[in-house]
Amino acid sequence: MARRTLPILKQLCARSPSLSPGLGSTRSVTYMPRPGDGAPRPVTLIAGDGIGPLVTGAVEQVMDAMHAPVYFERFECNGEMKSVPPEVMDSIKKNKVCLKGGLMTPVGGGVSSLNVQLRKELDLFASLVICFNLPGLPTRHENVDIVVIRENTEGEYAGLEHEVVPGVVESLKVITKFCSERVAKYAFEYAYLNNRKTVTAVHKANIMKLADGLFLESCREVASNYPSIKYNEIIVDNCCMQLVSKPEQFDVMVTPNLYGNLVANTAAGIAGGTGVMPGGNVGADHAIFEQGASAGNVGNQKLVEQKKANPVALLLSSAMMLRHLQFPSFADRLETAVKRVISEGKFMTKDLGGTSTTQEVVDAVIANLD
Amino acid sequence: MIMASQIMRRLLRSQQANSPARVSSLLLGRTFSTESNPIVATLFPGDGIGPEIAESVKQVFRAADVPIEWEEHYVGKEIDPRTQSFLTWESLESVRRNKVGLKGPMATPIGKGHRSLNLTLRKELNLYANVRPCYSLPGYKTRYDDVDLVTIRENTEGEYSGLEHQVVRGVVESIKIITRQASLRVAEYAFHYATAHGRARVSAIHKANIMQKTDGLFLKCCREVAEKYPEITYEEVVIDNCCMMLVKNPALFDVLVMPNLYGDIISDLCAGLIGGLGLTPSCNIGEGGIALAEAVHGSAPDIAGKNMANPTALLLSAVTMLRHLELHDKADRIQEAILKTIAEGKYRTGDLGGTSTTTEFTKAICDNL
Numbered sequence: 109m110a111r112r113t114l115p116i117l118k119q120l121c122a123r124s125p126s127l128s129p130g131l132g133s134t135r136s137v138t139y140m141p142r143p144g145d146g147a148p149r150p151v152t153l154i155a156g157d158g159i160g161p162l163v164t165g166a167v168e169q170v171m172d173a174m175h176a177p178v179y180f181e182r183f184e185c186n187g188e189m190k191s192v193p194p195e196v197m198d199s200i201k202k203n204k205v206c207l208k209g210g211l212m213t214p215v216g217g218g219v220s221s222l223n224v225q226l227r228k229e230l231d232l233f234a235s236l237v238i239c240f241n242l243p244g245l246p247t248r249h250e251n252v253d254i255v256v257i258r259e260n261t262e263g264e265y266a267g268l269e270h271e272v273v274p275g276v277v278e279s280l281k282v283i284t285k286f287c288s289e290r291v292a293k294y295a296f297e298y299a300y301l302n303n304r305k306t307v308t309a310v311h312k313a314n315i316m317k318l319a320d321g322l323f324l325e326s327c328r329e330v331a332s333n334y335p336s337i338k339y340n341e342i343i344v345d346n347c348c349m350q351l352v353s354k355p356e357q358f359d360v361m362v363t364p365n366l367y368g369n370l371v372a373n374t375a376a377g378i379a380g381g382t383g384v385m386p387g388g389n390v391g392a393d394h395a396i397f398e399q400g401a402s403a404g405n406v407g408n409q410k411l412v413e414q415k416k417a418n419p420v421a422l423l424l425s426s427a428m429m430l431r432h433l434q435f436p437s438f439a440d441r442l443e444t445a446v447k448r449v450i451s452e453g454k455f456m457t458k459d460l461g462g463t464s465t466t467q468e469v470v471d472a473v474i475a476n477l478d
Numbered sequence: 479m480i481m482a483s484q485i486m487r488r489l490l491r492s493q494q495a496n497s498p499a500r501v502s503s504l505l506l507g508r509t510f511s512t513e514s515n516p517i518v519a520t521l522f523p524g525d526g527i528g529p530e531i532a533e534s535v536k537q538v539f540r541a542a543d544v545p546i547e548w549e550e551h552y553v554g555k556e557i558d559p560r561t562q563s564f565l566t567w568e569s570l571e572s573v574r575r576n577k578v579g580l581k582g583p584m585a586t587p588i589g590k591g592h593r594s595l596n597l598t599l600r601k602e603l604n605l606y607a608n609v610r611p612c613y614s615l616p617g618y619k620t621r622y623d624d625v626d627l628v629t630i631r632e633n634t635e636g637e638y639s640g641l642e643h644q645v646v647r648g649v650v651e652s653i654k655i656i657t658r659q660a661s662l663r664v665a666e667y668a669f670h671y672a673t674a675h676g677r678a679r680v681s682a683i684h685k686a687n688i689m690q691k692t693d694g695l696f697l698k699c700c701r702e703v704a705e706k707y708p709e710i711t712y713e714e715v716v717i718d719n720c721c722m723m724l725v726k727n728p729a730l731f732d733v734l735v736m737p738n739l740y741g742d743i744i745s746d747l748c749a750g751l752i753g754g755l756g757l758t759p760s761c762n763i764g765e766g767g768i769a770l771a772e773a774v775h776g777s778a779p780d781i782a783g784k785n786m787a788n789p790t791a792l793l794l795s796a797v798t799m800l801r802h803l804e805l806h807d808k809a810d811r812i813q814e815a816i817l818k819t820i821a822e823g824k825y826r827t828g829d830l831g832g833t834s835t836t837t838e839f840t841k842a843i844c845d846n847l
Contacts, residue, residue, distance in 0.1 A: 213687040221688055248621040264637075264654070269691040275658035279692040281637070285648035312739075318642040319652040345743050349750030352725055353620070366685070370743055373718040377725035401722065 139436060146177055149433050152199045152206040153180040157187050158409075159417035160209020163399070166419035166470045167207065167426045173474040176430065176438045180207070185222070187212030192222055192229070200230065200394060207429060208398040209422070224267070226396065227260050232389035233287060234294045235260040237372040237400040238428075239379040244451030245460060251356035252379040257298060258368025259291040259323075260389055265365045283319045283364065288326035294390075295362035296334045306338040306359040307331070310347050310367050323364050348374055355379075376401035383418030383459040384450070386425040388432075395432055397425040411458075415465050418457040420446055423473060445476040516545040517803060520572045523550060524582030526777025527787035532582050534789035534840040535796050538815075541844035544800065544808050549576065553584060553595065563598040570602050573770060578803060580796055581772035585779070600633060605762040605770060606660065607667045608633045608741065611798065612748040615757060615790075617821030618830055622751045624729045629748055630671065631741025632664040633762065638738045656692040656737060661699035667763055668700075668735035669707045675801070679711040679732035680704070683720050683740050696737050720744065724751070749774075756829050759794035761802065769802040771795035781828075785835040788827040790816065793843070815846040 153168070155161040171178060181203065183196045200206045213221040226232070235258045241247060268280040292309075299307050309327040313320035324341060331339035342350070344367045350357060351374050363371055376385040387400025399421040411417050423446050430439035449455055455472040456462030464472075523532035532550075539546060551569040560567040573579045584595045599605065608631045614623050641653040665682075672680050682700040686693035697714055704712035715723070717740050723730050724744070728751055736744060749758040755775040762770045773792040781787055793816055800809035819825055825842035826832025834842075 224688065265688050267688075269689065271691060275695075277656050277691045277695045279654040279656075279689050281652040281654060283650045283652070312742075315638050315640070316642060316652050318644060318650045322648070322650045345746035348721075348743050348747040349754070352622075352747060352750040353754065366739075367743075369685075369718050370721050373721040374725055374747065377722040381726060382722060401718070 136436065136440070141434075145434065148177040148179050149205070150203045151178050151180055151429065151433075152196065152203050153182045154185045154196065154206065154208045154211070155182065156185065156209030157212040158210055159411055160211075162412065162415060162417045162466050163419045163422040164207065164209045166466055167422055169470050170423060170442065170473055170477075171426070174438055174441065174477055177435060178430070178433065185211065187214060187222060189222065192225055197229065200226075200396070204394050205429060205433060206394070206396040207422075207426060208396055210399065224265055227389055230391055230394040230396070231261065232391040232394060232396060233259065233261050234291050234391075235368065235372075235387065235389045236298075237376060237385055237387040238424075239372075239375040239385050239400070241379055242384060242447065242450045244447075244453050245380050245384070245456075247378065247380050249352075249355050249378045252375070254355065254358045254375045254379070255298065255302075255304070255360045256368060256372040256375055257291065257295040257360065257362045258372060259287055259362075259364050261365075262287050263365030281316075281319060281366075283322050285322060285326055288323045288364070289330065292327045292330040292362055295360055296330050296337060299337050299360045300334060304337070304360050306340065308347075308358055308361045309339070309341045310344050310361055310363040310371055311341060312344050312367070314343060320364065327362060344371070347371060351375060351378060373401045381418075381459050382421065383457065384420045384424070386421055386428055388425060388428055395429070397429040397432075398422070399425060415467065416458050417466050418459050419466050419469055419473075420450065420457075441477055442473075445473045445478075448476045449473050516547045517578065518547050518549055518576045519799070520569070520576050520579035521548040521550045522569070522579065522581040522584070523552065524773075524777060525553070525585040526583060526779045526782040528582030528584070528777060530783070530785065530787050530836050531773070531789035531792045532580075534836060535580065535792055537840050538793060538812060538843055538847075539796070542808055542812055542815075542847050544805065544812075561598055561602065563595060565595055565598050570599075573599075573603060573768065574766075577766070577768050578799055579768075579770040580792070580799055581770055582792060583773055583775055583777040585777045599770065600762070603762075603768055603770065604634075604765040605768070606632065606634050606765065607664050607763040608745070609671065609761045609763060609798070610745045610748065610758060610774075612745075612752050612758060614752050615820050616817055617823055618753055618757070620751065620753050622728055625748070625751050627728065627731045627748060628671070628675075628677065628733045629741060629745040630664065630668045630733065630735045631745055632660060632735075632737050633741075634738075635660050636738030638742075654689075654692060654739075656695050658695060658699055661696045661737075662703065665700045665703040665735060668733060669703050669710060672710050672733045673707060677710070677733045679713065681720075681731060681734050682712070682714045683717050683734055683736040683744060684714060685717050685740070686714075687716060693737065700735065717744075721747065724748065755791070756788055757790050757794070759791060759798045761795060761798040763802075769799060771799040771802075785837060786828050787836050788829050789836060789840060790820070790827075811847055812843075815843045818846045819843050 153164055155164045181199055185196055211222045237256045239252055239254045241252045262282050264281045266280055266282045271277050295307055311320040311324050313324050355378055376382055382401045385400035388397040427439045427442040449472045455464040455469045457464055523529045549572055551572055553564045554566050558566045611628045612625055614625045635655050637654045639655045644650050668680055682697055684693040684697055686697050749755050760772050760774045773795055775791055797809045797813045819842045825834040825839050827834055827839055
């Protein structure tokens with residue numbers, strides 16, 4: 109009881125007029141739901157390993173506080189399992205939306221990654237990582253506003269490896285026109301729907317002429333259908349170099365699987381780190397929302413024990429989920445509250461330079477909800 | 479006449495090779511210089527700004543009394559049928575003989591029917607490791623001030639094998655090959671480099687959680703070599719974590735060893751951290767102890783001949799070459815002079831934000847020696 113009154117007291121006392129008007133509540137004046145839109149929607153919740161339970165717990169608390177029309181169907185799933193349990197799959201296929209903590213992938217073992225398995229089975233062909241500077245969070249780079257859209261099903265992650273003779277191993281990277289085209293279409297559509305100006309394709313076609321060449325060809329074809337959006341191409345090593353020196357030149361980036369992983373993590377790192385960047389995996393029928401970057405990194409043991417994991421990324425991803433479920437007002441409120449907490453700078457976890465625990469940040473977000 | 483002097487030099491050097499040498503030089507297979515017998519090194523000035531910056535290097539080396547004699551070779555105008563490229567057989571033989579070389583930027587001629595120059599060098603000289611020491615230049619401010627790491631990249635196989643084919647229309651396969659032999663070779667070099675240069679930690683970068691057999695084999699080889707060097711800390715980092723850590727806190731890394739593709743991306747990322755390719759030294763190590771230092775920036779044809787080029791990258795690469803030859807005191811002197819000149823800020827070329835010419839910058843370095 110005392111734990112909940114303290115933040116409310118703080119809110120009553122500390123609601124200072126110095127809040128910048130941009131972070132004040134902005135209720136949209138042009139939102140009209142259809143009758144029945146407010147019916148509660150079920151969402152599959154996979155807590156995962158490591159810091160997963162901590163941050164998904166944070167999301168549940170915040171959703172509860174907002175009285176958001178979602179209810180979670182919790183499932184146990186951890187990185188050690190051989191494959192995703194069938195009941196989890198069925199639940200996701202029924203609900204079509206899932207929120208995931210992190211699933212750890214053991215290195216070098218005989219187990220194929222559960223994250224990859226989920227993506228392939230549900231055909232989540234595009235993975236988004238949204239990297240932007242949060243006001244109030246000091247970083248080395250300014251003006252970062254990048255969305256990395258990464259092809260999620262093929263490429264280097266096809267999982268086709270074999271030992272030719274002892275000591276010689278081959279891995280196949282598969283690129284198909286079908287997959288490249290649909291992720292390019294998604295990227296351009298995203299840019300079009302979000303009023304973005306430029307789409308950049310990241311590749312290494314000077315070396316892998318056929319494979320990345322096919323990817324580029326698909327991108328160019330789709331680009332011709334969107335004449336109002338600027339399209340350019342950049343080689344992946346030059347791209348990483350430009351990201352650390354001049355990140356403001358990038359807007360939307362579309363990449364094959366492996367480069368997307370690297371570029372997304374680099375972009376997330378320059379904009380504030382994996383603890384704050386939201387992301388999601390989307391397919392034609394299903395969507396899974398999770399922390400943006402850091403595939404498979406579920407934090408170390410110390411974070412779990414001290415309960416100091418950063419819930420901001422998953423909170424912002426859950427705002428993405430609310431928007432996906434067509435509850436824009438709740439999404440706006442959650443986003444505004446999180447941004448306010450970061451800009452005030454009083455409750456920040458260790459990776460952002462502060463000393464708060466997860467629970468303190470969650471309480472601050474709940475206190476800032478209006 | 480020239481042939482006779484070359485034969486003489488070869489005889490003299492083979493005589494000297496019989497003298498006792500340290501274990502490391504046996505590994506790298508080269509001889510030492512004496513005051514009377516300078517080391518011969520091949521120099522490819524290259525195109526565009528190449529000749530100007532090569533001249534800078536020669537000047538600085540003369541001023542520092544470095545016992546190196548340069549054998550200059552230029553890229554030919556026609557395709558040499560023996561090498562299938564514009565590099566002549568004599569040039570390659572020269573590098574094989576001298577075992578050290580310095581290469582300026584080369585513009586790849588457009589056209590078909592010949593191999594790219596870099597590919598020719600790599601295949602013919604069996605250059606298996608690319609070493610890039612990246613350290614922040616004091617005085618040239620970037621967003622990162624505490625970078626001090628070395629990236630060692632396997633240069634022959636991996637994703638760059640060039641084996642691609644179209645399976646059916648719209649489906650392409652590209653094959654990534656990892657062999658035990660190549661991975662062991664580059665891991666051996668990485669640990670040897672760490673020991674020789676006093677580095678405490680070697681990190682292997684991989685994606686073995688997804689590419690279990692290929693990167694798994696690479697990691698296994700690194701672990702085997704790590705056991706032979708117990709005084710060096712060895713760790714393994716997944717590449718996406720590595721990218722994240724590099725842009726947040728590059729001081730966490732010391733020596734990085736990686737397969738081909740990751741190495742390409744990470745070494746360029748690190749170059750970006752310290753200020754770009756115009757300031758980054760690079761050295762390619764080949765079988766039999768061959769070391770070919772090179773400047774990885776382009777030939778900048780637009781400022782060629784205008785005395786505006788920045789020779790820092792080629793100078794620092796030449797310093798790397800000196801370290802490979804174990805001429806550490808000369809290397810330290812020259813490196814300190816370069817860093818001091820840039821830190822002072824009075825003489826800086828255009829790309830660093832100053833107005834000096836190449837010759838003024840070079841003279842300032844010679845003065846600072």
